[in-house]
Amino acid sequence: MSETNDALLATARKSGPRTAAAVELLIWLGKNIPVHADTYDGSYVDTSELYRRSRAWSGGERRVTAVALSLLEAGDVDLTDVIGGTGGEHRRRIIIAIVKAAGMDPAVGVVSPVDSVPQGDIPAAGPMRVTPDQVV
């Protein structure tokens, strides 16, 4: 990891799990993360510049970035829009970031997009209606 990313992550971790999850997600994405150059108390993501740059990236990368920006409180995307358009690893990383942002440890549980559940011996059924008592 670069010195810039190290500094970003160190500052993010001081800010809390939500910011740390966002920065970890961006570092995983592997893009050059724009940083505010005029801060004296740490290293921060330049969210405006990040959004501008992301418009040239792939759909999956843009969606991951949109989630990271939401975690950085620079917007608030709806996951029903984001999740449906992302592939396996992007999707998994997004969900892990959400879990981490809430202060949970995804390593002790399961983070499972539903389409990764093996269907093999599970009998098919029609769509299931969601009733109000099922809403979490």
Added chain:
Amino acid sequence: MAPVTWRDPRATFRRLPTLVIWEVRRDPDDHVVYTNGVESNMRKAREAASHVLRIMDQQPGDATVTSLVSRLTRKKER
């Protein structure tokens, strides 16, 4: 940082997972349905998971990143 591992969900269900996220979409009649879920999957998840969070779109704003993080945080604090 603890390593994040990807496990067979069916195996993990038996080990008390803490979180399952199900994605949903709206059907043509505007009812909310599970994207790929089948009833037996959901039953297994509900039986095994101590926390089940589904990404719902019944109300505008229900599944935003901020909303989901807040709801998960509240669950964790209970």
